[in-house]
Amino acid sequence: MDVELRGITKRFGSVVANDNVNLTIRGGEVLGLLGENGAGKSTMMNMLSGLYTPDEGEILIDGKKVEFDGPGDGIEAGIGMVHQHFMLVPVFTVAENVVLGVEPTGKMGYLDMRRARRQVEEINEKYGLHVPPDELIEELPVGIQQRVEILKVLFRSADVLILDEPTAVLTPQEVREFFGIVNTLKEAGKAIVFITHKLHEILEISDRVSVLRQGRITGEGDPKTLTEADLAEMMVGRPVSFTTDKEPAKPGRTMIEMQNVSMLDETDEIVLERVSMSVRSGEVVGVAGVQGNGQTELVEALTGLERVASGKIIFDGTDITTASVRERHKMGMAHIPEDRHKSGMVDSFTIAENMVLNNYYAPEYSRGWAIDWNKVAETSARYCVEFDVRTPSVYLPGGSLSGGNQQKMVVARELERETKLVIASQPTRGVDVGSIEYIHERLIQARDEGDGVLIVSSELDEVLGLSDRIYVMYDGRIVAEFDNTGGKADRNAVGLAMAGAHNGDAATGEGDAA
Numbered sequence: 001m002d003v004e005l006r007g008i009t010k011r012f013g014s015v016v017a018n019d020n021v022n023l024t025i026r027g028g029e030v031l032g033l034l035g036e037n038g039a040g041k042s043t044m045m046n047m048l049s050g051l052y053t054p055d056e057g058e059i060l061i062d063g064k065k066v067e068f069d070g071p072g073d074g075i076e077a078g079i080g081m082v083h084q085h086f087m088l089v090p091v092f093t094v095a096e097n098v099v100l101g102v103e104p105t106g107k108m109g110y111l112d113m114r115r116a117r118r119q120v121e122e123i124n125e126k127y128g129l130h131v132p133p134d135e136l137i138e139e140l141p142v143g144i145q146q147r148v149e150i151l152k153v154l155f156r157s158a159d160v161l162i163l164d165e166p167t168a169v170l171t172p173q174e175v176r177e178f179f180g181i182v183n184t185l186k187e188a189g190k191a192i193v194f195i196t197h198k199l200h201e202i203l204e205i206s207d208r209v210s211v212l213r214q215g216r217i218t219g220e221g222d223p224k225t226l227t228e229a230d231l232a233e234m235m236v237g238r239p240v241s242f243t244t245d246k247e248p249a250k251p252g253r254t255m256i257e258m259q260n261v262s263m264l265d266e267t268d269e270i271v272l273e274r275v276s277m278s279v280r281s282g283e284v285v286g287v288a289g290v291q292g293n294g295q296t297e298l299v300e301a302l303t304g305l306e307r308v309a310s311g312k313i314i315f316d317g318t319d320i321t322t323a324s325v326r327e328r329h330k331m332g333m334a335h336i337p338e339d340r341h342k343s344g345m346v347d348s349f350t351i352a353e354n355m356v357l358n359n360y361y362a363p364e365y366s367r368g369w370a371i372d373w374n375k376v377a378e379t380s381a382r383y384c385v386e387f388d389v390r391t392p393s394v395y396l397p398g399g400s401l402s403g404g405n406q407q408k409m410v411v412a413r414e415l416e417r418e419t420k421l422v423i424a425s426q427p428t429r430g431v432d433v434g435s436i437e438y439i440h441e442r443l444i445q446a447r448d449e450g451d452g453v454l455i456v457s458s459e460l461d462e463v464l465g466l467s468d469r470i471y472v473m474y475d476g477r478i479v480a481e482f483d484n485t486g487g488k489a490d491r492n493a494v495g496l497a498m499a500g501a502h503n504g505d506a507a508t509g510e511g512d513a514a
């Protein structure tokens with residue numbers, strides 16, 4: 001099935017999200033879609049899937065004009081969207097989720113769950129999805145949940161699959177498996193639209209690439225003849241540096257220290273086991289690891305979001321093991337959370353309100369009981385310019401920003417404050433290459449101004465590029481430590497430690513440690 005967008009324009013108030021867009025999507029092909037944060041990618045796909053109606057232009061399927069009046073019409077026409085934030089019911093099984101809304105019925109009109117299960121198995125088999133139909137969603141890892149979303153649209157006979165930043169939350173192993181599935185779908189004649197900010201993925205998986213800038217298609221090309229640098233320049237309109245220039249670190253006093261910290265989850269399983277680590281002022285320490293090996297819990301312990309079971313945490317000489325989140329924050333701890341929607345922002349609050357979400361009581365904004373909103377708005381507008389948060393007004397809701405711009409808003413709030421320690425968890429997730437460059441520069445600037453900086457990232461290149469020292473986490477423990485002065489840490493050795501192939505004990509300084 002081929003789909004054509006012709007002269008599509010979409011406005012939100014004064015924002016022109018799509019401006020006279022022309023795009024063709026073909027069956028049996030992966031189209032890579034690239035663009036800066038806020039360029040209009042999601043808006044365009046939301047129109048293709050029937051969620052939004054274009055203000056101007058038309059959509060043609062196999063040459064015939066179609067009009068959608070909601071996502072039901074989109075899926076009816078064979079267009080399926082796999083969203084970045086999954087829309088599954090956690091307490092339902094895979095099969096129940098897949099058939100929800102289009103349940104097959106038996107002769108008496110009752111739900112025929114056996115038939116549903118069989119149909120799920122057939123799709124599973126055909127596309128090599130390997131999803132267990134009877135498992136509850138909440139029991140499944142993220143990578144498998146994503147396949148359930150794919151199953152859902154295939155069950156509804158989608159011929160066009162729109163994948164919106166599908167790899168953002170996957171481990172490297174899950175990405176490999178996911179690409180295998182994408183290729184199977186393509187060979188079966190499906191048209192795939194693949195949206196990502198990871199340029200190497202575009203080069204690897206897509207047959208064609210289109211670049212969107214400020215609502216317009218500004219470039220198209222063949223990934224076989226393009227490089228990452230070409231793609232970055234097409235997106236941003238200027239050459240982008242993939243490495244961050246930095247002077248050697250000048251580590252000072254210990255800013256934060258964990259001493260033998262252990263943590264249990266709600267079922268009393270150990271999620272952090274006797275972790276000892278430190279960050280000094282004037283250094284960037286990176287935490288590498290495949291997601292799910294205790295990094296989230298490490299950050300929760302440091303920031304006070306969760307209580308530790310044993311051990312001590314010392315922040316600039318003060319024992320903060322039992323201190324609250326706000327106390328730590330007031331002492332100069334900044335936190336860029338891995339999931340901004342969980343602990344970073346409120347969608348319905350304005351951008352200005354979000355910019356002071358954890359700081360509104362500071363003397364520069366508060367006069368007694370009253371908040372000086374003019375001052376808040378003025379400061380927020382400045383942060384938006386500095387961090388290139390694209391919005392016509394700071395009085396719009398935070399949730400109206402594109403995903404990457406929401407992330408930049410949270411990063412701006414945390415990095416613009418006077419701090420001693422910055423804890424940055426997946427700081428550039430969903431952020432375009434131009435803004436990654438800027439966020440990296442700001443993290444190095446924080447280090448050079450004397451902050452301790454802790455970066456937790458599932459992007460190994462990010463950890464290697466920024467850190468002066470690297471810890472590797474595996475199975476709730478720190479299993480290795482590497483000196484990365486001048487970028488000397490061995491990528492393969494770090495990768496091996498991430499995979500658990502490490503015999504040494506970082507705490508005793510054995511192994512490939514510094």
Ligand SMILES: Nc1ncnc2c1ncn2[C@@H]1O[C@H](COP(=O)(O)OP(=O)(O)OP(=O)(O)O)[C@@H](O)[C@H]1O
Nearest residue numbers: 012017037038039040041042043400401402403404
């Ligand atoms: N529902 C909405 N209300 C108001 N403005 C919106 C809405 N949806 C999108 N916009 C605006 O339209 C523009 C395009 O946003 P869109 O989400 O399509 O960008 P994107 O290319 O997908 O970005 P990202 O890479 O950050 O996800 C942005 O300026 C955004 O703020």
